[in-house]
Amino acid sequence: MTEPHTPVTNVDLSGHTALITGASSGLGARFAHVLAAAGARVVIAARRTERLSALKDDIEASGGVVHAVALDVNQLDKIDDFYQALNAAGFMPDILVNNAGMNVTKNALELTPDEYQTIVSTNMNAPFFLATAFARHHIQAKNPARVINISSVGGTRVLPGITAYCMSKSGILMMTRGLAREWARHEINVNAICPGYIETEINDFWWQTEGGQKQINSFPRRRLAGQEDLDGALLLLAGPHGKGMTGTAITVDDGQYI
Secondary structure, eight states: OOOOOOOOOOOOOTTOEEEEESTTSHHHHHHHHHHHHTTOEEEEEESOHHHHHHHHHHHHHTTOOEEEEEOOTTOGGGHHHHHHHHHHTTOOOSEEEEOOOOOOOOOGGGOOHHHHHHHHIIIIIHHHHHHHHHHHHHHHHTOOEEEEEEOOGGGTSOOTTOHHHHHHHHHHHHHHHHHHHHHGGGTEEEEEEEEOOBOOTTTHHHHTSHHHHHHHHHSTTSSOBOGGGGHHHHHHHHSGGGTTOOSOEEEESTTTTO
């Protein structure tokens, strides 16, 4: 897998704190690097704490301020305590990047109830309650804040073999619009990013296969999008230039689905 480019940004997020869920690898780790490079303090959260340690070291080596914490997003009854602990530690975020997600690649007839429930719980239930607990704090404190939900091109089109995943990502888009409407007067912006196919460590094996190469060759540019291609959308929605954007979904797929 090709290493993504080093973040370069002229967006200033100094004075802000960003929470990135699912930060132990892939897009979550990239988002943490990008937001830290822009000057935000970052809270990196995931179940795999040993992976967070290496990411923390990397960000600190680049001059960033980072707080690593274990989080199982499916433990919904512990989300309030999670935020209270961050607040007590002086790391209450005002930017939430709902990135944690998972998938099981199976046809619908083969998917078990437990697999289905895990997909929906991780991809839709957890982001909802992470966002509502986050917003409740900032509404009470009368602070503006940003929620950035990571959806997918699968939220608006059928991707074969991952129907439940697409359902969950479609739900994220409606959640984004609904919460944006509810919280608009409180200056809490809620937006989504819909990535196309991007090579990460959880899918890199596929792109080397004959089927993966055939899929890449079906894209107009005959290539995959890069993790760094999401930097601009992330910084726009997190930074001052995105102040007037809420309830919006930005597709970043390198033209894969034109």
